[in-house]
Amino acid sequence: MSSPDTATAVRPARRLTIARAIAEAIGQEMERDSDVLVMGEDIAKLGGVFGTTTGLLDRFGPERVRDTPISETAFIGAAVGLAASGMRPVVELMFVDFFGVCMDAIYNLAAKQSYFSGGQVTCPMVLMTSVGGGYGDAGQHSQALYATFGHLPGLKVVIPSNAHDAKGLMLAAIRDPNPVIFMYHKALQGMGWLGTVQRSITDAPEGDYVVPLGKAKCVREGEDVTVVGLGLSVHQALDAAGRLAEEGVSAEVIDLISIAPVDRETVRASVRRTGRLLVVDDDYLSYGVGAEIIASVCEAGIPLLVPPQRIAFPDIPVPFTPVMEHFVLPNADKVAAAVRQMMEVPN
């Protein structure tokens, strides 16, 4: 460890949005590795609708930073061919909701290239895509779909809850020899035109570091209940935990970070101590992240003080009008209320 004096002298803390962190990671990796290139709709001149490629066109030029036609089937398919040829494409699917026009390239080509070739051909590509609602964009621009992608073998799927993790995860994702679906939540992205949870704007080292794929992280320690979240719901869990602490309830919060592979052991270790489990996510409820996490704990035979609970988006399309959308979206109040109820049930 360096002395406090040296640390402050070397590097004052920065505050980055997730968007800035993603763009910085891609840029650094493009400097380091000439095989990395970026493709997608509005990612060059505009710098990405959600800011993920800001500044890259000026630094690396149009050969390596490519605006595509609105042809997701073709350009995501092309990314598979680039990856098979030894390049490392980072492609953006502007909204995850758009997967319907290109899923074949994702789950039948990218996800199966290593398997069908017996390991001869890898698929080192990153598909970054925005998820989540809460801003009145209705049901074709507001879905989360974690479980849809997490369900398919051959894909790694991650979502950061803050800028530090976003940068390290993106560096890890580009270097990984497998297809990585890199989701980012619009409510955390730090766009000037879209509200942002301030806690997602964090310090991030300027240099090179990775946050490993496939690992969850305990972001608040507690004794009474384990609350598992990912992306936005990590912040809802943290907000709720702060309030619950004032009421004398100690909630541990796990940031899942990785949807696939899912880090079952970190969750199990926490629940072994707390004996209570609540999972919060904004994807559709049925067959979702919550079900998977709860099954992981139950299958391990971990004794629970109360039945495990989940909060998720109900099994309905995302409605437009804010009174309906916010009625059904998870939030910190719902998390706190669920925990209170779990604490009330007699042991």
Add this chain to the structure above:
Amino acid sequence: MNGASNASDRLWMYATMVKSRHFEALIKPAYFEGKSPVFNMAKGPLPGEMHLSDGQEPCAVGVCAHLRPGDTITATHRPHHVAIAKGVDLDAMAAEIFGKASGLAGGRGGHMHLFDARVNFACSGIIAQGLGPAVGAALASKLRGDDTVAVAFLGEGAANQGAFHEALNLASVWKVPAVFVIEDNAYGISVSKRDCTAVERNADRAAAYSMPGHFVAGNDADAVHAIAGEAIARARRGEGPSLIEIETCRLEGHFMGDAEGYRPAGEVERLKARDPIPAYRARLLADGFEAIDLDRAEAEARAAVDAAFAFARAAAYPDPEEAFAHVFA
């Protein structure tokens, strides 16, 4: 005949067509082993669907005569002729089709999912699926500044898929060294091209994407060779993609076991009377090739296939636990 093909290419094309046809000839009895008296696709040493390439060999050899191991091919669910012409390891290919441990993918892929990284060959099972990856491989060539090309094979039915139109547009906008080769065998399973395609010639669709479109009539290896040579050379020069539509024919059903009730009476007999392989042999003889040379090339081709099938038959099945390997790199 077309004078563009040189003698060594022509001999190679003939031998490779024979090799491909013999490969399919050995598949047929093996496929029906264990499937009688009641046909059950799950039974026998070759379970699952089987799409044979009999009749379509001129498309594969006319194109692949111009390709090198570093060039990429993405092929279709009917891939054997193209794989063989691209130089995919014959033993490992046969073993893969038999689901053996020494197969290209250790038995994980089967006949619709053949990969040989040594010669940059891949094929896949869904219509028009390989076109995007071919554009990507071609873009990789362009970014690296080498003169390799990527060729996507597709059937005429694939020209009605959205992926076809997106990929051609993207290839043209980015001016990548890609060549799209339509093997028009007139049927998408049972539906004839004229019942489902708004244009008479798919080659005409190239105009919509500002690239040359070529139509090759007559299922003729020399004619394919001439046009493919032009398109591939153009791509290598960095002048962009081309579309080639080849009139070919499917001498077998869509898959083995297909009753082919959708064919007009006598169609298969008429097609077999114009089988491109004996026709090509006759042309080579007329052009001065010696029968003894053709016989020798034929014998070598058959022997290589016989050896590959013997290898595949004798090979061990994988340990079932191997199912869990290679999901991730």
